[in-house]
Every structure is written in C-alpha cells, then in structure tokens.
Amino acid sequence: MTQLDRPPGAPDPVSVPFTPGMRDNPDELAQFGDEIARDPEVKHDPTPTEEFTEEWRNASYNCFSSGHKFCREVCPVMQVTRNESWTPTAFHANVVAMDKGELSIEEVAGDYVNCTQCGACELRCPNTLFTGDFYRFRTRTVDVVKAVRAFAVESGIHQPAWKTWNARTDDKTHEPVLGEIPIKQENVRDWSAGLDIPIGGESVLFVDCEAAYYRTSVPRAVAQILQLAGYEFGLMGEQWCCGGPAAEMGYVDQAQRFARHNLDNWRSTGTKRILVLDPHDYISFTEDYPKYFGEEFDLEVVLVVELFAELIREGRLTPSVPVERAITYHDPCRLNKRKGVWKEPREILRSIPGLDFSDVDRVTQWSYCSGGGGGLPVEKPELTAAISASRLEKAAALEVDTLVSACPWSERPLSAAGEAVDIDVVDIHELLAASLGIEVGGTTNGSANGSAR
Amino acid sequence: MTVTVEALDELVTALRTVLADDQILTSKTDRYNRARVPAPFPVHRWSERLPDLAVLPTSTEQVAGVVRIANELRVPVVPRDGGTGLTDGAVPLRGGIVVDVKRMNQVKELDLENRTVTVGTGISMLKLNEQLAKHDLFYPDDPASYPCSLVGGRIGTSGWSLIGSRYGHSRDLVLSFDHVLPTGEVMHVGDGIGHKISKSSSGYQLKHLFMGHQGTLGIATEATLKLFPKPEAELSPFWAFDNYDDAYRCVGALARAGVATFAGAVLFDEWKVAYLRRDDEAYIPQPNDVRALVCAVMYGYEDEVRPAGKRLFRIAKDHGARYLGDEISEGDWAARHDRYATPLHGRTKAGQVVPMSWHCEDAAVNYTNLPSVSRAWHEIVADLRRRTDVFDDWGMFTYTSGSTGVDYLTEIDVGIWEQQLDDRAWEMWVKAKRDIAAVALAHNGSISACHGSCREGEVDLVPQELGRGFDVMLDLKRTLDPNNIMNPGKYLLDRAYETGPHA
Ligand SMILES: Cc1cc2nc3c(=O)[nH]c(=O)nc-3n(C[C@H](O)[C@H](O)[C@H](O)COP(=O)(O)OP(=O)(O)OC[C@H]3O[C@@H](n4cnc5c(N)ncnc54)[C@H](O)[C@@H]3O)c2cc1C
Numbered sequence: 032m033t034q035l036d037r038p039p040g041a042p043d044p045v046s047v048p049f050t051p052g053m054r055d056n057p058d059e060l061a062q063f064g065d066e067i068a069r070d071p072e073v074k075h076d077p078t079p080t081e082e083f084t085e086e087w088r089n090a091s092y093n094c095f096s097s098g099h100k101f102c103r104e105v106c107p108v109m110q111v112t113r114n115e116s117w118t119p120t121a122f123h124a125n126v127v128a129m130d131k132g133e134l135s136i137e138e139v140a141g142d143y144v145n146c147t148q149c150g151a152c153e154l155r156c157p158n159t160l161f162t163g164d165f166y167r168f169r170t171r172t173v174d175v176v177k178a179v180r181a182f183a184v185e186s187g188i189h190q191p192a193w194k195t196w197n198a199r200t201d202d203k204t205h206e207p208v209l210g211e212i213p214i215k216q217e218n219v220r221d222w223s224a225g226l227d228i229p230i231g232g233e234s235v236l237f238v239d240c241e242a243a244y245y246r247t248s249v250p251r252a253v254a255q256i257l258q259l260a261g262y263e264f265g266l267m268g269e270q271w272c273c274g275g276p277a278a279e280m281g282y283v284d285q286a287q288r289f290a291r292h293n294l295d296n297w298r299s300t301g302t303k304r305i306l307v308l309d310p311h312d313y314i315s316f317t318e319d320y321p322k323y324f325g326e327e328f329d330l331e332v333v334l335v336v337e338l339f340a341e342l343i344r345e346g347r348l349t350p351s352v353p354v355e356r357a358i359t360y361h362d363p364c365r366l367n368k369r370k371g372v373w374k375e376p377r378e379i380l381r382s383i384p385g386l387d388f389s390d391v392d393r394v395t396q397w398s399y400c401s402g403g404g405g406g407l408p409v410e411k412p413e414l415t416a417a418i419s420a421s422r423l424e425k426a427a428a429l430e431v432d433t434l435v436s437a438c439p440w441s442e443r444p445l446s447a448a449g450e451a452v453d454i455d456v457v458d459i460h461e462l463l464a465a466s467l468g469i470e471v472g473g474t475t476n477g478s479a480n481g482s483a484r
Numbered sequence: 485m486t487v488t489v490e491a492l493d494e495l496v497t498a499l500r501t502v503l504a505d506d507q508i509l510t511s512k513t514d515r516y517n518r519a520r521v522p523a524p525f526p527v528h529r530w531s532e533r534l535p536d537l538a539v540l541p542t543s544t545e546q547v548a549g550v551v552r553i554a555n556e557l558r559v560p561v562v563p564r565d566g567g568t569g570l571t572d573g574a575v576p577l578r579g580g581i582v583v584d585v586k587r588m589n590q591v592k593e594l595d596l597e598n599r600t601v602t603v604g605t606g607i608s609m610l611k612l613n614e615q616l617a618k619h620d621l622f623y624p625d626d627p628a629s630y631p632c633s634l635v636g637g638r639i640g641t642s643g644w645s646l647i648g649s650r651y652g653h654s655r656d657l658v659l660s661f662d663h664v665l666p667t668g669e670v671m672h673v674g675d676g677i678g679h680k681i682s683k684s685s686s687g688y689q690l691k692h693l694f695m696g697h698q699g700t701l702g703i704a705t706e707a708t709l710k711l712f713p714k715p716e717a718e719l720s721p722f723w724a725f726d727n728y729d730d731a732y733r734c735v736g737a738l739a740r741a742g743v744a745t746f747a748g749a750v751l752f753d754e755w756k757v758a759y760l761r762r763d764d765e766a767y768i769p770q771p772n773d774v775r776a777l778v779c780a781v782m783y784g785y786e787d788e789v790r791p792a793g794k795r796l797f798r799i800a801k802d803h804g805a806r807y808l809g810d811e812i813s814e815g816d817w818a819a820r821h822d823r824y825a826t827p828l829h830g831r832t833k834a835g836q837v838v839p840m841s842w843h844c845e846d847a848a849v850n851y852t853n854l855p856s857v858s859r860a861w862h863e864i865v866a867d868l869r870r871r872t873d874v875f876d877d878w879g880m881f882t883y884t885s886g887s888t889g890v891d892y893l894t895e896i897d898v899g900i901w902e903q904q905l906d907d908r909a910w911e912m913w914v915k916a917k918r919d920i921a922a923v924a925l926a927h928n929g930s931i932s933a934c935h936g937s938c939r940e941g942e943v944d945l946v947p948q949e950l951g952r953g954f955d956v957m958l959d960l961k962r963t964l965d966p967n968n969i970m971n972p973g974k975y976l977l978d979r980a981y982e983t984g985p986h987a
C-alpha cells in the first residue's frame with residue numbers, strides 16, 4: 032500500500048502522503064490540471080548551441096539543481112586553485128547558463144581546460160553514487176567536459192597549446208614531445224632495441240607515446256617481464272597514438288581517425304588481443320573505441336598490471352630480488368577512480384621482497400591526482416606542477432623515499448615534483464622487473480632513447 | 485550591474501593595490517558561478533544577481549584592504565565561502581564584489597594542550613578533520629553539508645550540526661575569530677581577547693552578534709575552534725514505526741532520557757517515508773507498513789556508548805519501535821550527508837521523473853508543537869501541488885537541537901522543478917514560504933534554526949519575529965556599516981538607511 036488511507040474529511044489524494052508513480056495510486060492524481068508546467072519547447076531550426084544544450088540540458092541540470100558541490104574538495108584543480116569557476120559543478124552550471132542564453136561557448140570554453148578528467152568528482156557525487164543510472168540521469172562530469180571541449184573545437188574555438196599539440200600530433204601521429212627526441216614512425220619502436228620482439232601476432236603490446244619516446248624504461252620492463260613469463264606477444268606494425276588525448280581535448284575527428292588506423296592495423300596483423308600498460312590507453316580502448324566502432328571492435332583488452340598480478344598469483348612470476356626502498360603507491364586516476372583497478376597493483380607490490388610499503392587506501396586517494404591527465408599539462412603546465420607538488424607533499428608526510436605509480440603520464444610531472452622533496456618516482460613495472468632480476472635499460476627522462484640508462 | 489564601466493575600471497585599479505591579478509576575477513563565467521547557491525531560483529532571472537567581479541584574497545589584510553576600498557567607493561561586498569547556503573546569503577542582490585574566502589584554508593595553529601585549532605575560514609570541516617585525525621581529535625560541526633560547506637559560511641549562518649545535541653552547534657564550537665568590519669577595520673570577536681576562551685563575562689557578548697548575520701556585518705577571516713577526542717564508537721540505530729504518533733512520542737522520550745553520549749535523534753514523517761520509498765533500491769527497503777522512522781545517534785567511548793544504547797533501545801521498544809538492523813542503521817547514518825543531496829526524486833503527481841532542485845524550509849519549533857506544525861506545512865505544500873507539478877513534497881525531518889529535547893530543527897523538503905519556475909510559479913512559492921514562516925511564528929517557533937531567513941518570503945516576517953529586537957538590528961547595522969556596503973538588500977536591513985521612523 033503506497034497511498035495512505037484518506038482520512039475522513041481530507042479533500043483529495045494530494046492531502047495525504049503518497050508515492051507518485053505507484054500502480055495502486057488513485058487515478059485522480061494524474062488528473063489535476065496544471066497552471067504552470069509545460070512540455071519544453073521544441074526548436075525547429077536550432078542553433079548549434081541549442082542543439083548542444085538540448086542534448087546535455089537535463090544531465091547538467093541534475094547537477095545544477097543539487098549544486099551542493101560535494102565534488103569540490105576531491106577535485107585536484109580546485110585543491111590547488113580554490114577557484115569555484117573551475118569545479119565540476121561549474122562545468123554543469125555553464126551548460127545550464129548556455130541553455131538559458133546567458134553564456135556562450137566562446138565565454139565558457141577556456142574554463143574547461145581546468146580538468147584532468149580524473150573522475151574523482153563522479154565518485155564523490157551522490158547523483159552518481161546512489162542511483163546507478165536508473166533514470167539515465169547519472170552525473171557524468173568527465174563526459175560533459177569532453178563534450179564542451181568538442182563543441183568548442185567544432186565551433187572554431189581553440190586553446191592555443193592544444194591546437195598546436197594536436198596539429199603536431201596529427202603531423203607525427205604521436206605525442207609531439209619536443210627537444211632532441213625524434214618523434215617519427217621509424218622511432219616508435221626504438222624503446223625495444225635489443226629485445227627482439229616480433230611484429231604482429233595474436234597479442235600485441237601497445238605502448239603509449241609518453242612511454243615509447245620519453246619514459247622508455249617502462250615498456251622495456253613490461254616487455255621483459257612478459258618474455259620472462261613466456262607470454263607470447265608482438266609489437267604493432269604501424270602504431271599511431273591511441274587518439275585518447277585528442278578526444279579529451281575535443282579534437283574528435285582526429286581521435287577517431289587515429290583509432291580507425293590502429294584498428295585496421297591490428298586487423299592486418301591478425302591481432303586478437305591488445306596488451307596495455309598505460310591507463311589512458313586502457314580508457315581509450317575500453318571506452319572510446321567501443322563507442323566509435325560498436326560491434327566491430329571485438330578485440331580483447333588486457334591491462335598488464337592485472338596480468339602481472341595474475342602471473343604472480345599463478346607462480347609464473349616470482350619476485351625474489353629484494354628491493355630495499357620505503358615506498359608508497361600512487362593510484363593512477365584512470366585505474367583507481369575510473370576503472371576500479373586498485374587491488375592488483377597492491378598485490379604486486381606486496382609480492383616484492385624488501386619493500387617497506389606505506390599504503391594510503393584507495394578511497395582517500397580519490398582526492399589525489401598527478402595533474403598529468405586531460406590535456407592539463409599541455410595548456411597549463413603550472414597547474415599540473417602544483418597538483419603534482421601537492422601529491423608529493425602527501426607522500427613526503429609518510430616519510431618514504433619512493434613513490435610508485437602505474438601510469439607513465441603521471442610520472443614526468445611527479446618526478447619533477449619529487450626532486451623538491453627528494454622522493455624518487457618509479458613505475459610499478461620497473462620495480463617488479465628489478466625484483467625479477469631484470470636489467471631494464473631505457474630512460475626515465477627522455478634522454479638517450481632506447482639504450483641502457 | 486550596479487557599477488558603470490568606468491567605475492569598474494577604477495575599482496579594479498584600486499583592488500590591484502591590494503591583490504595580485506589572478507585574485508581579481510571579472511569574466512562572465514566567474515561571475516555567473518558566484519551568483520548561485522543550491523537553493524532554487526528562477527534561472528531565467530539568473531543575470532539579476534551577478535556580482536561585478538569576484539576576488540580571492542589570501543589573508544585578513546587583503547580582505548580588509550578590499551573592504552576598505554569598497555567602503556570608500558561605496559561598492560557592495562558579498563562574503564562567499566562554500567556557496568552552499570540555502571537562503572541565498574552568498575548571492576549578490578546589488579552587484580558589487582564577491583569576496584570569496586576559499587583560498588584562506590590553512591591550518592594555522594593546532595594547540596593540543598588547550599584543544600583548539602586556528603584555521604583560515606575557507607577550510608572545510610572534512611579537510612580539517614582529515615588533518616586532526618592524526619592526533620585522534622575532531623571538530624564536530626557536522627551539518628548535512630559537511631563535505632561542502634566551509635568554516636566561514638558556518639559562522640556567517642551560525643549553522644546547525646547533526647550531532648549538536650552532544651557537542652553543540654557552530655556558535656558553541658567557534659571560540660573566536662578575526663573579523664573585518666564593513667569599514668575595513670579588523671577586530672577580534674569572541675569571549676575575552678585571548679582567542680581561546682570559551683566563556684567570559686566581561687562586556688557585551690558580541691560573538692552571537694557576529695555569527696549568523698549572513699555577511700551583513702563583515703567577514704570572518706581566521707577562526708579558533710574547539711576540539712574533541714575523535715569518538716571511538718558511534719551507534720546510530722534506525723527504528724521503524726507503523727504510525728507517526730508513536731514515532732513522535734518515541735523521539736521525545738529518547739531526547740528526554742538525558743543520556744550523556746546522546747548526540748541527536750531524528751524523526752522522518754509519513755511524507756518523508758513515502759518519498760524515500762520512491763527509490764527503495766537506493767535507500768532503506770521498507771515494508772509497506774512502515775510509516776515513520778526514528779534514528780538516534782550516540783558518540784563516545786565504546787564502554788559508554790554500549791550501555792547507553794541499551795537504554796535507548798529499551799525506550800524505543802516501549803514505544804512500539806521495530807529495529808531495522810545494524811546494516812541499515814550504520815549505512816544510513818553513514819550516508820547522512822549524501823541523503824540530502826540526491827535530486828533525482830522529483831516527480832509529477834502522475835509519477836513522471838523530472839529534474840528538481842531541493843528546497844528546504846527550516847524552523848526551530850518546540851517539541852509539543854511539532855505535530856501541528858507538520859500538518860500545517862504539508863497542507864501549504866499540498867496546495868501548491870494541487871495547482872502545479874512544479875512542486876513536489878519530499879517530506880519532513882525533525883531533529884533534536886539540544887540535549888534536553890526542548891526544541892527541534894524542523895524542516896520540510898520541497899522539490900522544485902526549477903526549469904519551469906517562471907514568474908507566476910515563483911510568486912506562488914514566495915507566498916508559500918511566507919505562509920510556512922507564519923505557521924512557525926504562530927506556534928511560538930523561530931523562522932530558522934540553521935540556514936537563516938533572508939530570502940524573499942520568510943524574510944518579510946523577520947521584523948514580526950524579533951519585534952523591538954529588529955529595530956536594534958537596524959541601529960547596529962547603521963552604526964557598523966554606515967554606507968550599507970555589506971551584503972546590501974539582505975534581512976530588510978536597507979530600512980536602516982531609509983528616512984522615517986528608523987532613520
Ligand atoms: C546538502 C546540504 C545540506 C545542508 N545541511 C545543513 C545542515 O545540516 N545544517 C546547516 O546549518 N546548514 C545546512 N546546509 C546549509 C549550508 O550548508 C549552511 O548554511 C552553511 O553554513 C553554509 O556554509 P558555506 O560555507 O557554504 O557558506 P556560503 O553559502 O558561502 O555563505 C553563507 C552565508 O554566510 C556568509 N559568509 C560566508 N563566508 C563568510 C565569512 N567568512 N564571514 C562572514 N560571513 C560569511 C555569506 O555571505 C552568506 O550569507 C545544507 C546545505 C546543503 C546544500
């Protein structure tokens with residue numbers, strides 16, 4: 032019974048408590064005339080802005096209408112800027128204001144740079160937490176930010192550094208790390224010098240641009256661990272950037288073009304499985320690619336951190352060389368917050384002898400970020416640096432000498448911040464390799480590419 | 485816009501003498517996002533409430549500098565902290581400068597011996613408690629907005645804490661603070677001048693005056709707060725009842741029991757239960773015969789909470805309660821903050837789900853008057869609902885305010901379909917708010933127990949509630965803020981500057 036008994040004298044069913052929508056409610060309820068509420072006006076010849084806000088209106092409105100900003104204190108940008116214009120809720124409010132004709136895409140576009148797409152806000156948001164997507168009203172701030180960035184690009188509004196970055200990436204089909212490092216198709220496999228890895232095959236190791244050109248010790252460690260475990264794999268024929276960063280900055284066409292190239296290339300080498308070491312690629316392959324290609328994208332995506340944990344569990348890898356370091360672990364946003372992967376990295380770390388591991392639980396780490404994602408370091412490196420510094424401050428409070436991450440994109444800014452507090456930043460794969468007695472080689476700072484440190 | 489383009493240039497130039505460029509925000513998005521709090525407002529009138537600019541000071545001196553300039557140039561100043569206030573206190577009515585104090589969020593001094601902490605007023609209780617946890621201490625100001633409201637806003641509203649029956653509310657927990665007066669002078673507010681004194685008898689008691697004024701008497705910049713041992717145990721039984729009357733009597737008995745670890749009791753009425761029932765999967769799965777819920781909360785050491793809990797369980801049982809079990813009790817109390825925050829339950833009478841904002845009217849009402857206030861309030865909202873689906877009744881909570889159960893924070897939650905809120909609907913709503921406030925006064929209650937009452941509608945009745953006291957407010961306002969620059973338009977304080985009986 033959802034409708035309480037109407038007491039004698041009560042004028043109508045509205046005067047007693049009831050649960051709207053329940054089957055056994057009296058018909059009278061649906062028959063009250065309405066003085067105000069109307070169906071929303073349908074625009075016949077909508078402007079691009081109207082088309083955009085039509086799609087996002089209710090989603091953004093759901094945040095606007097709560098407006099409590101529970102998300103705020105976990106937002107890494109907010110933590111260092113304390114600027115309310117750059118909070119998850121502001122990103123939604125701007126869309127509502129655009130819907131009301133108060134703000135234009137020109138006026139809002141610049142604010143949307145200030146997001147690392149870490150997803151912490153979504154985890155903290157009651158609209159996401161409690162209801163699943165029961166009403167299809169879930170608050171998806173990361174998607175809203177991406178959508179507004181895409182709408183800006185589509186409207187011809189560019190952020191200067193993002194524009195250059197994407198033009199260069201397009202030119203080189205890879206992240207255009209500047210300086211000495213040659214960013215060319217011929218160099219994309221330089222990191223694997225001497226490892227004797229075949230091209231193509233059922234399983235292909237995809238190496239993100241940052242790791243392939245800059246932090247080459249990471250893919251080297253991964254490849255050698257796989258070899259040690261006897262796991263067969265090859266490299267891509269012609270590997271382009273996964274397109275994830277372009278998608279995050281709003282350069283949707285480029286992102287899809289890159290994705291198409293990679294998919295075609297995997298097809299041409301008979302690939303069925305992609306091994307991924309970078310959390311950002313993992314998001315691209317498990318979220319973006321299925322969106323672009325639907326059923327056509329039928330490849331298995333394997334995160335190597337998870338694979339390594341499994342291999343250790345099965346006894347196929349046994350870390351035995353003690354690593355005498357006092358460490359803590361940085362949960363990469365895209366693993367912990369966006370994908371819920373936090374157990375396996377800890378499993379790996381606990382299996383390495385010699386480590387003195389001061390853990391910080393994953394929920395506390397919802398408010399941690401390196402600042403290295405979402406294109407932030409390209410457009411606002413000073414903000415990335417501040418966010419990394421704040422992350423390292425938390426590590427320093429634990430009196431560790433090493434911060435372990437599992438995301439190559441976090442490691443450059445974290446390392447820079449680590450220098451100030453004398454903390455080494457090491458990749459989990461490298462650490463595991465060391466404990467497996469592997470001489471990794473490669474570089475952690477983009478210097479002499481591919482060779483030993 | 486209250487300030488012309490030339491005047492704005494002059495203002496910005498003047499502000500640059502105290503602030504760096506990145507502390508002065510003039511863009512449209514910066515202004516729109518500081519003209520907004522969670523309380524619903526007809527969004528088609530958003531542009532009426534914009535500030536001319538916002539500033540992000542980092543010290544008391546900077547705040548004082550900004551206020552001094554504003555006072556000289558006669559520009560309105562609106563203090564803003566978390567921006568979660570529900571009576572629009574932090575929303576500018578006359579443009580001017582929003583002084584956003586969020587960058588003042590440092591812990592300045594932690595005194596473990598005297599058990600105090602001194603913080604910038606832009607810090608959140610959640611972040612503060614993360615730092616205090618290392619010392620096994622906590623700051624028990626725990627509103628449902630705990631993750632998002634900040635210390636300065638708690639001072640500005642003189643807010644109410646869910647566990648206040650044990651630890652007291654913001655006004656009891658804030659010992660003292662540095663405060664910038666509307667003229668830009670800096671004073672220290674608190675018992676005595678020693679910053680850490682909890683009770684003095686010298687002079688007028690000014691602390692109350694400078695709390696809960698909604699930013700109309702200045703800006704608190706640095707506060708010293710009282711700390712407690714972090715509770716070892718928390719017991720929060722939820723009980724179900726098959727009728728409101730038993731639940732009501734039970735709450736009263738729990739509050740009157742005089743249990744020392746008792747931190748609060750809550751009563752959810754039939755409308756609230758019907759509202760929660762909309763999403764059983766997200767909340768308490770309740771059998772149909774559940775018509776009212778009661779929660780009691782105890783905080784303290786394990787060995788004091790356990791026997792106290794037994795006593796409260798006994799009382800509840802005597803009143804016909806059915807215990808809902810540990811899992812529901814713990815989970816639901818743990819979700820006490822988020823529970824207020826889900827806006828997804830807006831529904832038309834026919835059951836269609838629509839995005840709605842949460843509005844909450846709060847009053848302080850004596851225990852004996854709760855049933856009749858509840859009935860009258862629900863009837864006011866029912867009347868709105870009869871006329872339009874813009875409004876939805878989300879039920880009522882009543883919470884004990886103090887340890888003895890003398891009076892209760894009484895709130896009715898109303899869902900408002902803000903996208904549909906045109907001028908007509910807004911008028912209906914403002915009238916309803918006035919009627920709701922009138923009911924509280926007719927029952928010898930106060931219009932607000934925690935949020936303040938400076939919004940259109942209820943604010944009209946503030947002079948009636950305070951009587952001669954309201955004239956004292958006007959006198960104080962005129963004296964402290966000779967040019968009416970601090971948050972003008974709020975609390976009908978403009979009357980202080982009108983010629984006539986008050987001038
Ligand atoms: C989900 C939710 C639940 C809530 N639950 C509760 C609750 O349980 N108890 C409760 O009391 N409130 C509650 N509120 C209301 C709100 O959180 C409180 O009013 C809170 O005290 C406001 O703090 P704030 O930092 O957001 O202040 P703001 O909204 O920024 O400001 C509030 C008022 O204080 C003034 N002000 C801000 N900073 C200063 C300063 N430094 N000096 C002087 N004046 C200043 C502003 O001008 C404004 O008038 C709730 C709100 C939400 C959204």
Ligand code: SF4
Pocket residue numbers: 093094095097098099100101102103119120123152155156157158170172
């Ligand atoms: S994103 Fe979620 S938590 Fe943040 S303000 Fe919006 S609804 Fe609230």
